[in-house]
Amino acid sequence: MVRPRLHRRVSGEFNATYFKPAGIPVRDLDTINLTFDELEAIRLTDLEELYQADAATNMNISRQTLGNIVKSAHKKIAEALIKGKAIKIEGGTIEYMQKLYYCPACESTFQGEDNKDSCPSCRSAQIEPAKEP
16 A cells, blocks of 8 residues: 655745746647646755755655655756746645744744734734744
């Protein structure tokens, strides 16, 4: 029996979910699917320049699994760039991480959504994103 996949944590801060070569209609392009966990692995290792062990910890997976995900993502991105294919970002076994906020009024830290407007402890509106440990 195969062990079920762990949910991979992603930040959920992706502004676009589709990329294509300029000047070619989408209907004329082949599409490659890149999963959100593959995109998160690329973001952490290539853009944020984290070591694979640290990126794997952030995503709640093993270092070897992260390496496999990065390898798969690099291959898909290379194929899209070289062969002029569109990239559609969707799917994956993921869970979104909630952001941490800090309230200077009561000095508490709490999790919340992007549109958080007040502290749940003291109802102060002076909240700010918490600095990562």
